[in-house]
Amino acid sequence: xxxxxxxxxxxxxxxxxxxxxxxxxxxxxxxxxxxxxxxxxxxxxxxxxxxxxxxxxxxxxxxxxxxxxxxxxxxxxxxxxxxxxxxxxxxxxxxxxxxxxxxxxxxxxxxxxxxxxxxxxxxxxxxxxxxxxxxxxxxxxxxxxxxxxxxxxxxxxxxxxxxxxxxxxxxxxxxxxxxxxxxxxxxxxxxxxxxxxxxxxxxxxxxxxxxxxxxxxxxxxxxxxxxxxxxxxxxxxxxxxxxxxxxxxxxxxxxxxxxxxxxxxxxxxxxxxxxxxxxxxxxxxxxxxxxxxxxxxxxxxxxxxxxxxxxxxxxxxxxxxxxxxxxxxxxxxxxxxxxxxxxxxxxxxxxxxxxxxxxxxxxxxxxxxxxxxxxxxxxxxxxxxxxxxxxxxxxxxxxxxxxxxxxxxxxxxxxxxxxxxxxxxxxxxxxxxxxxxxxxxxxxxxxxxxxxxxxxxxxxxxxxxxxxxxxxxxxxxxxxxxxxxxxxxxxxxxxxxxxxxxxxxxx
Amino acid sequence: xxxxxxxxxxxxxxxxxxxxxxxxxxxxxxxxxxxxxxxxxxxxxxxxxxxxxxxxxxxxxxxxxxxxxxxxxxxxxxxxxxxxxxxxxx
Numbered sequence: 001x002x003x004x005x006x007x008x009x010x011x012x013x014x015x016x017x018x019x020x021x022x023x024x025x026x027x028x029x030x031x032x033x034x035x036x037x038x039x040x041x042x043x044x045x046x047x048x049x050x051x052x053x054x055x056x057x058x059x060x061x062x063x064x065x066x067x068x069x070x071x072x073x074x075x076x077x078x079x080x081x082x083x084x085x086x087x088x089x090x091x092x093x094x095x096x097x098x099x100x101x102x103x104x105x106x107x108x109x110x111x112x113x114x115x116x117x118x119x120x121x122x123x124x125x126x127x128x129x130x131x132x133x134x135x136x137x138x139x140x141x142x143x144x145x146x147x148x149x150x151x152x153x154x155x156x157x158x159x160x161x162x163x164x165x166x167x168x169x170x171x172x173x174x175x176x177x178x179x180x181x182x183x184x185x186x187x188x189x190x191x192x193x194x195x196x197x198x199x200x201x202x203x204x205x206x207x208x209x210x211x212x213x214x215x216x217x218x219x220x221x222x223x224x225x226x227x228x229x230x231x232x233x234x235x236x237x238x239x240x241x242x243x244x245x246x247x248x249x250x251x252x253x254x255x256x257x258x259x260x261x262x263x264x265x266x267x268x269x270x271x272x273x274x275x276x277x278x279x280x281x282x283x284x285x286x287x288x289x290x291x292x293x294x295x296x297x298x299x300x301x302x303x304x305x306x307x308x309x310x311x312x313x314x315x316x317x318x319x320x321x322x323x324x325x326x327x328x329x330x331x332x333x334x335x336x337x338x339x340x341x342x343x344x345x346x347x348x349x350x351x352x353x354x355x356x357x358x359x360x361x362x363x364x365x366x367x368x369x370x371x372x373x374x375x376x377x378x379x380x381x382x383x384x385x386x387x388x389x390x391x392x393x394x395x396x397x398x399x400x401x402x403x404x405x406x407x408x409x410x411x412x413x414x415x416x417x418x419x420x421x422x423x424x425x426x427x428x429x430x431x432x433x434x435x436x437x438x439x440x441x442x443x444x445x446x447x448x449x450x451x452x453x454x455x456x457x458x459x460x461x462x463x464x465x466x467x468x469x470x471x472x473x474x475x476x477x478x479x480x481x482x483x484x485x486x487x488x489x490x491x492x493x494x495x496x497x498x499x500x501x502x503x504x505x506x507x
Numbered sequence: 508x509x510x511x512x513x514x515x516x517x518x519x520x521x522x523x524x525x526x527x528x529x530x531x532x533x534x535x536x537x538x539x540x541x542x543x544x545x546x547x548x549x550x551x552x553x554x555x556x557x558x559x560x561x562x563x564x565x566x567x568x569x570x571x572x573x574x575x576x577x578x579x580x581x582x583x584x585x586x587x588x589x590x591x592x593x594x595x596x597x
Binding site (some may be wrong): 088199229297312318320326327331332333346347354357366367376423424 | 510516539545582592593
């Protein structure tokens, strides 16, 4: 069976009431045979084919299956956010984004692997073991929505929901050659999204074409009474945006985002894409931003501060991990949290606790919030003159496993292109524009608040000019896993951390 | 920057093994050194920005949801009837 894009699947399903069931069945088989080497799913919905059959007449999606990041609550399907501390937690309710997809006729195929509580840019910080890049299994797929991007790139799901705080949709989209959209803050309800940094978290789609992103955004976007930060701003016609002409638009390349520190391969592919955009009749200029360097520091202070507060709820009493109770409340909580959280999560909780503690609040946390204001003002000013701002999505090609996690700063630095839009709450998209040394490269477009339409329009024109939807990954066979990779893989097997997919039906 | 890990562990209610503690100290020191670049900035007069969007608070009607309490309580690992069982108070 040919692996369709979401749009193709929906069209097939409209005319053939058995199509979605067959597709769901085929994808589950494909996941069982291919995913052991990728580790993109951590729970599968074995009832997906049956559910697809019952939704055959329900539009607009007609039972077509989609994958969902494991930080997004799914009723009846285990939801762990990639953490040991939530093991065994089966939410009694759906996140609004999931509920809206289901009402639109979608079936949840399974839950995708991720950096624990979205804390990571490589997909390696998961209690269920690292996800691998389908283009080259010795490399990371990017994070934190690692499994969503890897699954879409490998043709294990037509599309997926991810969530983006500092780049968690855009980074893995770029590293896997897929399209990823971070909507404006407030455009999609966060109800049911397990919180990392609430002032920046946004749910967004990952797919192999711009049209697929538009389909999902049209369904999940909009005000939700269950999330008071969801925006009442009117929705745009996202499907209509796909047909818009972009000639005559004025856009700008952010100078500091293509300069030193950006890999030569990435620069080459980026400028080639910029040429393509110019060829569409777009006026491309250059803009300089002063506060980018401080933006990264600001992001890590703010995100960690919010995380330390959000993760205070994990107490081993109400859900998830619950070891034998002994000692008093304090020692029990400290023990559960010590056992349940992974290393990167512990570091960010400690960092967040530090910057919020007496003596450091003003010189670090408040300073970070002020930098956030400056970054936002600067971006808003640039976006008054230009419809979109352009940069590479990631400054590097996908690193090898282990290459970036040994030194925390070297991983944080990878987020330098993606965090400014997060701080400012602006929408941003990563569009796959080519490959260097066989590895995907993405370009990032940042737009005005609540103007996802312009991002989709430019992405659609670029996609068209580059030959249509992204291909399914074909692994490079030239680089067998190193000795280190083999050791790493065996460690994950021997620790018993990788579960077999849990066959949980949805009530 | 001074780093009193014991104090932070108490505030964060987080137990760390001896190995972990050394690792966390090493990494945290490095991160804090990097974040130090924020300290030297003179940002007086700049308003801190807590959230993007600046959405005004809005409330939904205070109507109880019809959700089966037993279904919700099923996620609680240790309970007695409809009570959550916790460790002893100190």
